[in-house]
Amino acid sequence: MKIAVSAKEVGLNGKIDDRFGRAEYYVIFDTETKExxxxxxxxxxxxxxAGGKAVKVLGDENVNIILAxxxxxxxxxxxxxxxxxAYLYAGMGLNTVEDAINAFNEGKLIKANNATVEEHSGLxxx
Amino acid sequence: MKIAVLSGKGGTxxxxxxxxxxxxIKNTILIDTDVEEPNSHIFLKPDIEKIDSVFIxxxxxxxxxxxxxxxxxxxxxxxxxxxAKNSVVVFNxxxxxxxxxxxxxxxxxxxxxxxxxxxxxxxxxxxxIDMKYGEINIGEMSGVRIIEEVKEKIKNEEIVIIDSPxxxxxxxxxxxxxxxxxxxxxxxxxxxxxxxxxxxxxxREMNIPFGLVIxxxxxxxDEIYEYANNENIEILAEIPFNKEIAKLYANGELFSIHLKxxxxxxxxxYSQILSKL
Numbered sequence: 001m002k003i004a005v006s007a008k009e010v011g012l013n014g015k016i017d018d019r020f021g022r023a024e025y026y027v028i029f030d031t032e033t034k035e036x037x038x039x040x041x042x043x044x045x046x047x048x049x050a051g052g053k054a055v056k057v058l059g060d061e062n063v064n065i066i067l068a069x070x071x072x073x074x075x076x077x078x079x080x081x082x083x084x085x086a087y088l089y090a091g092m093g094l095n096t097v098e099d100a101i102n103a104f105n106e107g108k109l110i111k112a113n114n115a116t117v118e119e120h121s122g123l124x125x126x
Numbered sequence: 127m128k129i130a131v132l133s134g135k136g137g138t139x140x141x142x143x144x145x146x147x148x149x150x151i152k153n154t155i156l157i158d159t160d161v162e163e164p165n166s167h168i169f170l171k172p173d174i175e176k177i178d179s180v181f182i183x184x185x186x187x188x189x190x191x192x193x194x195x196x197x198x199x200x201x202x203x204x205x206x207x208x209x210a211k212n213s214v215v216v217f218n219x220x221x222x223x224x225x226x227x228x229x230x231x232x233x234x235x236x237x238x239x240x241x242x243x244x245x246x247x248x249x250x251x252x253x254x255i256d257m258k259y260g261e262i263n264i265g266e267m268s269g270v271r272i273i274e275e276v277k278e279k280i281k282n283e284e285i286v287i288i289d290s291p292x293x294x295x296x297x298x299x300x301x302x303x304x305x306x307x308x309x310x311x312x313x314x315x316x317x318x319x320x321x322x323x324x325x326x327x328x329x330r331e332m333n334i335p336f337g338l339v340i341x342x343x344x345x346x347x348d349e350i351y352e353y354a355n356n357e358n359i360e361i362l363a364e365i366p367f368n369k370e371i372a373k374l375y376a377n378g379e380l381f382s383i384h385l386k387x388x389x390x391x392x393x394x395x396y397s398q399i400l401s402k403l
Contacts, residue, residue: 049205049220056199056208074217081210 020068021051051075134321139341158259159301161269172249183238191235198227308336315346
């Protein structure tokens with residue numbers, strides 16, 4: 001199983017990001033091989049629809065679960081289509097990617113079934 | 127003949143200038159293309175005779191034909207179509223209806239459906255001129271299609287005053303495209319002048335002749351006069367910063383009807399424009 005974490009910095013010790021669609025990186029942890037891979041978020045500078053495109057970045061990496069601060073309505077729609085589950089860490093005082101993965105393993109993160117935030121504007125609403 | 131009235135920032139007096147101008151020229155039609163918040167009808171008070179819906183297309187993917195190659199998603203700049211695992215996600219409201227995804231689709235899996243994004247209202251005003259205005263539905267992203275359709279409904283022989291959206295975004299470009307002359311309305315304040323400069327650049331880029339109307343004159347400083355002078359921009363008129371005008375505006379009244387001494391300002395603007403074309 002592959003878990004991706006929305007991150008500001010690379011690697012397990014990197015800081016988690018407080019955004020999902022426009023996060024700098026996604027740190028992907030493979031629970032079977034214990035391999036850690038950091039991918040750049042090519043959607044972060046999109047003028048519109050970053051959330052949906054970010055999900056595609058993760059889908060292409062065969063991610064099964066994402067850990068994110070919050071997710072918007074487009075991201076949720078796309079996550080469902082890519083069969084990716086989202087768990088949220090906003091307001092939990094977590095610091096690093098590793099903290100987020102540990103919190104997830106301990107069952108502390110709540111699964112997002114619906115959008116937890118309104119649509120953001122990005123550079124323009126789309 | 128088409129005359130666009132535009133401004134850098136909102137609230138400088140586009141509606142004041144375009145509406146007062148329209149009612150002082152014979153055989154005019156005014157169109158309000160500020161579809162996000164049209165307000166000319168508040169002053170012109172038309173009896174609406176006709177309402178037309180404006181439609182835009184969005185892609186629908188036939189999953190029997192789609193092989194999830196991903197080309198549509200790569201093409202779309204607005205991320206309105208995203209191929210996923212076993213399906214293709216379409217965000218209807220992000221789609222600009224450019225037709226590109228169907229063009230790049232190798233299996234002809236994409237067709238377009240229509241949905242309403244706004245309406246166009248047409249009617250006769252109480253000042254015996256016709257008007258039309260577009261209004262975009264809440265939540266829709268781009269009013270460009272509505273603006274284009276309002277303009278298409280205009281006949282060639284008409285004198286058209288176009289109340290434009292503020293700023294220099296796509297919708298303003300759509301409103302101004304193809305006009306014969308533009309009237310730039312600005313107020314003599316630092317913000318007014320700063321935002322106006324972008325519009326000047328846009329109009330020059332589009333090769334549209336234009337002149338300046340300074341509204342709320344004597345309100346701010348002299349920067350606007352210096353700028354106009356340095357840039358060789360003609361000042362067509364100045365409308366004073368005046369309590370009576372503000373009061374009439376606040377009541378939804380056109381001041382040149384009630385304050386006859388200002389009627390001349392608008393007749394003069396029009397004759398100056400005519401002399402240039």
